[in-house]
Amino acid sequence: xxxxxxxxxxxxxxxxxxxxxxxxxxxxxxFLDVFGDWNPSLxxxxxxxxxxxxxxxxxxxxxxxPLLGGYWQVPNLRHIDSKLVxxxxxxxxxxxxxxxxxxxxxxxxxxxPSEGFYFVSALMLGSGLHFIQTRITNK
Amino acid sequence: MDTIxxxxxxxxxxxxxxxxxxxxxxxxxxxSGILSQLLFNKERFLPFLFIAGLIIGGSVYGILTEQxxxxxxxxxxxxxxxxxxxxGYGTRLGGGCTSGHGVCGISRLSPRSITAxxxxxxxxxxxxxxxx
Numbered sequence: 001x002x003x004x005x006x007x008x009x010x011x012x013x014x015x016x017x018x019x020x021x022x023x024x025x026x027x028x029x030x031f032l033d034v035f036g037d038w039n040p041s042l043x044x045x046x047x048x049x050x051x052x053x054x055x056x057x058x059x060x061x062x063x064x065x066p067l068l069g070g071y072w073q074v075p076n077l078r079h080i081d082s083k084l085v086x087x088x089x090x091x092x093x094x095x096x097x098x099x100x101x102x103x104x105x106x107x108x109x110x111x112x113p114s115e116g117f118y119f120v121s122a123l124m125l126g127s128g129l130h131f132i133q134t135r136i137t138n139k
Numbered sequence: 140m141d142t143i144x145x146x147x148x149x150x151x152x153x154x155x156x157x158x159x160x161x162x163x164x165x166x167x168x169x170x171s172g173i174l175s176q177l178l179f180n181k182e183r184f185l186p187f188l189f190i191a192g193l194i195i196g197g198s199v200y201g202i203l204t205e206q207x208x209x210x211x212x213x214x215x216x217x218x219x220x221x222x223x224x225x226x227g228y229g230t231r232l233g234g235g236c237t238s239g240h241g242v243c244g245i246s247r248l249s250p251r252s253i254t255a256x257x258x259x260x261x262x263x264x265x266x267x268x269x270x271x
Contacts, residue, residue, distance in 0.1 A: 006189050006192075009159060010188060010195075011193070015199070016150070018149070018199070019149035019152060020145055021146070021206055021207065026210060026211050032260075032267040033267050034264050042146070045150035046242065048154060049151070049153040052153075052154025052155050053157050053245075054247075055158065056157060056158030057246055057247045065165070073165050074165070075251075077251055078251065080254050084233050084251055085254075087233020091226055091233055094224070094226035095222075096262065097266055101226060102238075103193060106170070106174070106193060107198050109198075110197075112210050112213070115219055119223040122227065123174070123226055124178060126223060126228035126231075127171070127227040129227070
């Protein structure tokens with residue numbers, strides 16, 4: 001059951017990205033191009049997703065455990081540190097360069113393979129560099 | 140109307156999925172985090188299922204329907220590699236991307252996620268205004 005919900009979640013999430021055309025980097029760049037030919041559709045995507053998500057959290061807060069058992073694994077960090085700020089700055093620059101964030105970037109493997117290959121390889125490498133860095137600094 | 144319908148339905152679907160995932164499994168959807176679990180955790184089965192589903196779900200619709208905006212012509216590999224490195228490293232350092240911080244984090248009014256989202260939106264807007 002755990003596996004089925006995970007797979008279905010992946011499928012539906014991907015479908016949501018595709019339906020809103022967030023899987024197309026040209027649409028994302030159009031949204032980020034506030035000073036040019038601005039396409040506000042990502043704002044509608046974010047707002048509608050957040051409203052539904054808020055309903056989800058309200059229901060969650062009334063329940064002791066997830067429906068399939070186990071325990072809530074929701075991040076509860078509250079402090080704002082330099083890692084959060086620097087990481088977000090780097091991510092923002094990378095996102096603006098290509099119009100790909102991680103989810104839509106992965107779908108580019110099929111939608112736009114000549115771009116997807118380079119982006120996803122580098123995405124995994126970047127993620128790996130951080131993994132190695134934390135391994136070294138934690139030793 | 141046409142311009143609002145797709146982003147609205149897509150957004151509702153993304154929010155509903157995040158809610159399903161949260162209420163059933165107790166976890167937050169963050170694509171950058173799930174991808175790094177797939178790559179570097181010992182338990183790879185669930186992250187694999189999620190990422191496989193995401194790629195299939197995100198591609199099927201694009202193939203079956205007509206997008207309103209054409210896909211970009213393939214851009215320079217160097218640009219894509221630099222972008223991928225920054226997105227991969229930045230999302231792990233900052234602890235999340237558009238899904239984890241932007242959708243799930245803002246939904247629970249996390250000050251960290253609201254800050255992160257404002258920062259990456261702003262730097263992305265600046266990058267695009269310089270580059271395009």
